[in-house]
Amino acid sequence: MTHEEEQPLTGGNVSDGVVRVGDTVRRPAGPWTPAVHALLTHLYEGGFRAAPRPLGIDDQGREVLTFVPGSVVWPDRFSLLEPAERLALVARLIREFHDAVQDFTPPPDPQWQVLLPAEGSEIIAHQDLAPWNLVVGEDDEWAFIDWDTAAPGSRLWDVAYAVHGFIPLSAHPGRQRTDAGERLRTFADAYGLDEAERRQLVPLLGRRTRAMHDFLRDQTALGKQPWATLWAEGHGDVWRSDAAYIEQREEQWASVLLGS
Structure with a gap:
């Protein structure tokens, strides 16, 4: 899926700027993002699979997470x-x-x-x-x-x-x-x-x-x-x-x- 094929994701209380790109979710990052990514990485490496996995920051400064289907x-x-x-x-x-x-x-x-x-x-x-x-x-x-x-x-x-x-x-x-x-x-x-x-x-x-x-x-x-x-x-x-x-x-x- 290309950048032009971003799909806005709705729902939740704060969903502005949240999009799906292929098998990833992109959302605005904040000062808390590094700590949250460290937490999610810890959970994944420890075998907990009931959470998205962080994939870094994209070229627009948005956090990138694995998309959770369903x-x-x-x-x-x-x-x-x-x-x-x-x-x-x-x-x-x-x-x-x-x-x-x-x-x-x-x-x-x-x-x-x-x-x-x-x-x-x-x-x-x-x-x-x-x-x-x-x-x-x-x-x-x-x-x-x-x-x-x-x-x-x-x-x-x-x-x-x-x-x-x-x-x-x-x-x-x-x-x-x-x-x-x-x-x-x-x-x-x-x-x-x-x-x-x-x-x-x-x-x-x-x-x-x-x-x-x-x-x-x-x-x-x-x-x-x-x-x-x-x-x-x-x-x-x-x-x-x-x-x-x-x-x-x-x-x-x-x-x-x-x-x-």
């Missing part, structure tokens, strides 16, 4: 996660990533793109493990994309965000599930959370979700895009209502996670 799960393919074994697969994939990144040493003076400061800094977390960043290919190959906001965080910080999106834990009538507790237990078991981690996760579920509302609110007050547009479209209300839904059910989440 389509994102959200919203049209979310039914793929309906079976418990598929939800468990996602949890195990996240655990595999967290184990693979555990021994990653960032390059000197890394400049991560930190959108929302995390609780903890034990690993470089993805920070956006959600259905809109999970690609499933025709051969049932699963991979997470959009690593540009990877930054210091914790395993549970990533897990709490992933649980919200993949269970899902939602107040919205169209997404609220009567089996949310069972699915939460499935996810925690498949990831391999121990008892102490389960106890820590319960209150973190609400805090992590509410943090997204606060982030959109604060960025909107500063006039920052695309967050101001998302706020205007009602995303802030969604995160706030989901946080309230989660916080009001902490005893339920504790019961299913701890078997009490």
